[in-house]
Amino acid sequence: MYAQEVKSTGKGVKSLDEMEPIERAFQEKVNAGIKIEPKDWMPEGYRKTLIRQISQHAHSEIVGQLPEGAWITRAPTLERKAILIAKVQDEAGHGLYLYCAAETLGVSRDQMTEQLLSGKAKYSSIFNYPTLTWADIGAIGWLVDGAAIMNQVPLQRCSFGPYSRAMIRVCKEESFHQRQGYDIMMKLCNGTQAQQEMAQDALNRWWQPSLMMFGPSDAQSVHSAQSMAWKIKQDTNDELRQKFVDQTVPQAKYLGLCVPDPDLKWNEEKGGYDFGEIDWEEFFEVVAGNGPCNADRMAARRKAWSDGAWFRDGLMAHAHKKQTRNVAAE
């Protein structure tokens, strides 16, 4: 999802009997639904997995400002412009609370920034696709924020207190994001021929990448079991993806759009849709840095950070001067 590539220890899940007393007490707390707080004892693997997951999530919010932010200056009405600014601003805010949540685990925001800019830390593959038309802004709100909600609603119940609380705040805003995206799509689908085509084209391009947001199939991800035992993860990637497809297909129909998957069909028996194989090769290429926009996204973040160095240093220098003056005055 926003943290698609999180690897937990991968050693396989221990049973309660195999655990030392302190670890057993921790696991029992988790099992009982009691939140783990930053000062509580926790296994190193739990801490590391959470740091990776929360920081990937934060980086996704930050990089996620870029594809949509690119359309702020071109938004077609003043109202759309205001809504889009507010949305992109929310994403920056999400990044901020998530960095704060990760900091409680003993990693600094500067360290996390450094990991993002050096390419060591990952962010969601979805933000490496280009926004080519205004309809992409609609499709992102509808599909990408829609998938984000699907993933983040269960994370509100995550065992780690600060992450769970951050998710509660974030989810409220994400549902506004999804509504505004769907609303853009509605306007386009009820609009001119060119607008309808724009909407269909956006769905064609964003459908598969949205499904990829949930991460590789569970069969391929060895690390899910431990994360589920720790209640860092509640549902499997495939379960969430299925829920997303089932929710989204009727919405596409309502818009009069065609979901670009010839294998898509209702399966009465499972009470959900069957859908075509996802191009995992493309997914792994994008994660490896070879998506259409990886280089541009990273270049934009690095430029913002390096162009802004004088600004951050200037404020620090001022704070030092002020401190020195205060000391001298005493």
Place this chain on the structure above:
Amino acid sequence: MSDNPTYEFALRMGDNSLVLGQSVSAWCGHAPILEEDIALANVALDLIGQTRMWLGLAGELEGKGRSADDLAFLRDARGFRNCLLVEQPNGDFGQTLMRQFLFDAWHHPMLKVLADTDDARIAEIAEKSVKEVSYHLDRSTDLIIRLGDGSDESHGRMQTALDGLWCYTGELYAADAIDEAVLTGGVRKIEEQYKDYTSKVIDEATLTIPETTFMHKGGKAGLHTEALGPLLADMQILQRSHPGAQW
């Protein structure tokens, strides 16, 4: 120029906030630190909100059925009435902040005067905007002082920004017949407050106001710098390429 001074005046106010809000919003995702991304988005949102009120009023006063969006997206550069200061490019972050400060320092006393005018429609918009703008002014003042009196580099960049932008400030308070008609007695007061406030803050920031007294003007009459055309081309692209479409 129209013979309805209130219409012209509302256009000027709306175009100022539109053009500045448009430029500021382009920083989203590119600012030096996350807190600045958020703060600039706030300022841009306030300005776009104010644009909707001013251009909405201008459209009503004009009486030709043009909406705020029609005015924003379907006028050419020669029809825009913003001052030249706000259309100056973002440049580095220092230039963006200095442009904001030099504008806020005028915008705030202007709105204060407008909040007391007899025209209820204008007073109402000014009343709503002045709280937001007082926050913009506090913020830009604080940053100008800290960066001016910061490191050698930040000082140098802020001085360069001031040197480049100061010549666009005279137009803000140089009142013509339209300003006189709407502001009546307020014109002198705005000019005095502007000069006092900016010189005090610039001094505290250890910066120097350029010696030249030459001031550019033209924006209020639709004579702009070359920077405005590309800004509008970007902003108006969808409305221009899909005439009559609803968004």
